[in-house]
Amino acid sequence: MPSGVYEHKHNPRPDLAMNTPEKADINRKILSHGLQVAALGKADLKNPADVLDHTTRYFDLCLDNGMKPTIAGYGLALGLGRTYVFEITHNNKDNVCFETVNIVKNACAFINQQMESYMEEGHINPVAGIFLMKNNMGYKDQVDYVVSPKNDDENVDVDEIKEKYELSEGDSKI
Numbered sequence: 001m002p003s004g005v006y007e008h009k010h011n012p013r014p015d016l017a018m019n020t021p022e023k024a025d026i027n028r029k030i031l032s033h034g035l036q037v038a039a040l041g042k043a044d045l046k047n048p049a050d051v052l053d054h055t056t057r058y059f060d061l062c063l064d065n066g067m068k069p070t071i072a073g074y075g076l077a078l079g080l081g082r083t084y085v086f087e088i089t090h091n092n093k094d095n096v097c098f099e100t101v102n103i104v105k106n107a108c109a110f111i112n113q114q115m116e117s118y119m120e121e122g123h124i125n126p127v128a129g130i131f132l133m134k135n136n137m138g139y140k141d142q143v144d145y146v147v148s149p150k151n152d153d154e155n156v157d158v159d160e161i162k163e164k165y166e167l168s169e170g171d172s173k174i
Contacts, residue, residue, distance in 0.1 A: 033065040034076070042079025045088075048099035054078050055107050068118060069111050071136040078104075082136060090138065112137050 043054040058077035062069045072082040080088075088096055088104045096104075112133070119129040133139040 029065065030067070033061065033067045034073075036061050036065070037073055037076045040077050040079075043077075045078075045096045045100050048097060048103060051078065051100045051103050055103055059107075059110075068124075069114055070132075071108065071111055074107055074111060086136065086138075108137070 037058060040054055040057055044050040054077050055074070058074055059069060061067075061077075062073070067073075071085055075082040075085040078085070085104060085108065088101060089108050115124065115129055115133060115137070118124040119126050130139070134141075
């Protein structure tokens with residue numbers, strides 16, 4: 001080999017290889033599963049039996065196809081977007097009855113449990129899992145600070161504290 005020419009001996013990330021027969025098989029499996037889920041049609045959210053039927057059929061498809069259940073996939077099985085599923089579980093949409101809300105909450109709790117288990121067992125990249133759980137399951141990185149005087153009898157001027165920590169006009173927030 002001529003000097004100065006780099007010879008790539010091993011792909012350190014074979015999972016990123018493009019256009020391999022294995023990738024084509026995986027893509028077929030994912031697409032086929034998505035089409036089967038979409039074919040379930042839209043569930044009648046006012047009919048808990050219909051929602052339960054769509055929910056059961058979705059999880060059965062995941063089992064039959066060897067696919068991990070997801071919030072987006074579950075939403076597709078109900079004929080909804082993932083954000084609407086999240087709204088049902090957190091805001092109890094007006095057009096959704098109590099029984100339906102409970103079915104959807106239980107299904108989402110199950111998917112949440114599955115996600116945690118997959119991450120703990122190394123079946124999902126933790127970074128991807130955390131991203132999905134923050135976006136679909138309400139997880140967040142948060143630290144709360146409580147500032148209080150050392151002594152209860154200490155006089156604290158709130159305006160003085162605010163002034164001390166406010167940025168002057170020339171200071172950057174970053």
